[in-house]
Amino acid sequence: MxxxxxxxxxxxxxxxxxxxxxxxxxxxxxxxxxxxxxxxxxxxxxxxxxxxxxxxxxxxxxxxxxxxxxxxxxxxxxxxxxxxxxxxxxxxxxxxxxxxxxxxxxxxxxxxxxxxxxxxxxxxxxxxxxxxxxxxxxxxxxxxxxxxxxxxxxxxxxxxxxxxxxxxxxxxxxxxxxxxxxxxxxxxxxxxxxxxxxxxxxxxxxxxxxxxxxxxxxxxxxxxxxxxxxxxxxxxxxxxxxxxxxxxxxxxxxxxTMFRQVVPPAVSDAVDPAWPAVTSYNINDTSRPETVELLRKMEDLARHSFGKGSVRSEEGSTSVSPIDTVLIKLVPQNARSEEEEVILIGASTSLGCDEWNGRKFDGPKRFGRGRNQQPFVFLELPVSEESLEAVDAIFAEIAEHLGLERIQESE
Incomplete structure (x- = not known):
């Protein structure tokens, strides 16, 4: 044997x-x-x-x-x-x-x-x-x-x-x-x-x-x-x-176990004006309460993966900075349309990957204003508790990709 x-x-x-x-x-x-x-x-x-x-x-x-x-x-x-x-x-x-x-x-x-x-x-x-x-x-x-x-x-x-x-x-x-x-x-x-x-x-x-x-x-x-x-x-x-x-x-x-390709794809860390833009709106004024509640739960999952100081709630989105640079965005969408509201999870193109936890992200797209504009690939998730499991798995994979230890529950 x-x-x-x-x-x-x-x-x-x-x-x-x-x-x-x-x-x-x-x-x-x-x-x-x-x-x-x-x-x-x-x-x-x-x-x-x-x-x-x-x-x-x-x-x-x-x-x-x-x-x-x-x-x-x-x-x-x-x-x-x-x-x-x-x-x-x-x-x-x-x-x-x-x-x-x-x-x-x-x-x-x-x-x-x-x-x-x-x-x-x-x-x-x-x-x-x-x-x-x-x-x-x-x-x-x-x-x-x-x-x-x-x-x-x-x-x-x-x-x-x-x-x-x-x-x-x-x-x-x-x-x-x-x-x-x-x-x-x-x-x-x-x-x-x-x-x-x-x-x-x-x-x-x-x-x-x-x-x-x-x-x-x-x-x-x-x-x-x-x-x-x-x-x-x-x-x-x-x-x-x-x-x-x-x-x-x-x-x-x-x-x-870590790479689908040993040479990362050629990605641009700069924004191309020709890329489609993702816009945001005031979450607290516009989003449904259940969307805001789910967003806060996603933020807690981000803190679990990347640390308490990694998450910043903003007027129209949530920014997650695992080390220093914003690498993840959470952006509610569709509250001003007749479609069901969803939450977009964005992964920075600097991560060199458009697939996380087996889910294909779309992009690159632009998000942000002026000099703060960055390129991300995005995944659309419904406003439901089932989305939390997907987000947690994506965060865990990005944390592992960055060589970060996940934060223990007791911390």
């Missing part, structure tokens, strides 16, 4: 990658790292000199978060290099939080740019760690990130430098050779569902959704560290026959 193992979701994908790399040896790790697009456009020379590898999966780094995967490479000359991988099964921009609000935003450190920033701070802590009982970032690094966003920081309210003191984790880091590992030997890679690297946009250096890599004097270090920052896409993995062969069927099965 056989035992079969199936991986599921974001964590399953990372676990499948780690298991495949362990089985394939150094050759498989080289294939993976060579598929990475690095910020300076060049492959690190040491990738061709790897003699041995240690893989560390989702280790808890306390104030610095939990890196999905750390690939520790030792070269033939004995040099150590560490690659910190953060994985998302969504597009980079749909998992970001605005630096203009910084860490005052409750889920900032769950965003991909927040996570990449924390891993950079971890590398600064590792570079001065003597292998002792506490690993902590330099005080000037905390002070740089403690600056308000308007002054180039993230408004970090920590009363002391971020640190890691768990004995078991520090023991693993000692064994990995992390004590006094130069920050220049540390690399950070984002694995996302994008068509191109997150840093490829021309305005990346000015984007409010970029990760912040700050020096001790508070200046941004992108130009200095871009050779250490990388991106890997699920599509680029699929394009490498050698790497796909290394990762094998378990990885492909895990990916299939």
């Amino acid at each position: 056989s035992v079969d193992l199936l991986w599921y979701g974001e964590r399953g994908i990372v676990n499948a990658i780690a298991a495949a790399l362990e089985a394939s040896g150094v050759n498989g790790v080289e294939h993976l790292l060579r598929a990475v697009v690095w910020g300076n456009g060049s492959q690190p020379a040491w990738i061709g000199e790897i003699a041995s590898v240690l893989l560390i999966v989702e280790i808890g780094c306390y104030d610095f978060g939990n890196p999905d995967l750390i690939i520790v490479c030792t070269t033939t000359s004995g040099s150590k290099y560490a690659v910190f991988v953060e994985a998302k099964v969504a597009r980079y921009l749909s998992c970001t939080a605005s630096n203009e609000k910084g860490m005052s935003r409750k889920k900032f450190n769950s965003s991909i740019n927040g996570q990449l920033s924390l891993k950079f701070r971890l590398t600064q802590a590792i570079s001065i760690w003597d292998g002792g009982a506490r690993l902590a970032e330099p005080l000037p690094i905390l002070q740089s990130y403690a600056r308000p966003p308007q002054a180039g920081g993230l408004g970090d309210k920590s009363s002391r430098p971020r640190r890691l003191e768990k004995r078991e984790v520090l023991s693993i880091f000692r064994s990995a050779g992390f004590a006094n590992l130069p920050s220049s030997n540390c690399h950070i890679v984002a694995l996302t569902w994008d068509r191109e690297p997150f840093f490829s946009a021309g305005d990346f250096a000015q984007s409010e959704f970029r990760p912040l890599f700050l020096s001790k004097d508070g200046t941004e270090q992108w130009e200095q560290v871009k050779s250490q920052i990388g991106w890997l896409g699920y599509g680029s993995i699929a394009e490498s026959a050698a790497l796909l062969d290394v990762l094998g069927a378990p990885y492909q099965q895990a990916v299939s």
Whole structure:
């Protein structure tokens, strides 16, 4: 009798990658790292000199978060290099939080740019760690990130430098050779569902959704560290026959649980004036009481999936911001016509999908006014209790797509 193992979701994908790399040896790790697009456009020379590898999966780094995967490479000359991988099964921009609000935003450190920033701070802590009982970032690094966003920081309210003191984790880091590992030997890679690297946009250096890599004097270090920052896409993995062969069927099965296609469709994050517009009206003045009641129940379901602060009730609609950007809209329709009133649930085109929980959404369509106008795909739901089950399932799938844990009922 056989035992079969199936991986599921974001964590399953990372676990499948780690298991495949362990089985394939150094050759498989080289294939993976060579598929990475690095910020300076060049492959690190040491990738061709790897003699041995240690893989560390989702280790808890306390104030610095939990890196999905750390690939520790030792070269033939004995040099150590560490690659910190953060994985998302969504597009980079749909998992970001605005630096203009910084860490005052409750889920900032769950965003991909927040996570990449924390891993950079971890590398600064590792570079001065003597292998002792506490690993902590330099005080000037905390002070740089403690600056308000308007002054180039993230408004970090920590009363002391971020640190890691768990004995078991520090023991693993000692064994990995992390004590006094130069920050220049540390690399950070984002694995996302994008068509191109997150840093490829021309305005990346000015984007409010970029990760912040700050020096001790508070200046941004992108130009200095871009050779250490990388991106890997699920599509680029699929394009490498050698790497796909290394990762094998378990990885492909895990990916299939999250994607219908490994390269997201080409979507526009900007509004096309030719698209049809969805309009709204004053809900409290116009909608039937049962519509308003159902809308409030849908809002509660959104809070359950995305957190209490994610929902904003407006005059004509409800906005849901799972991390920072409005990604979901709830819009009552038809109260001013002879048709039955319905509720439209809109999913931002930035999510890269027009089918949620097996239901095909229509669009893209425009919603909003002026500069706040955004493109969404929409699903029409009747005003009935049965619609709540559909909405809950859609919210759950979007939360999973974004790598968010659902909020427990007790919270």
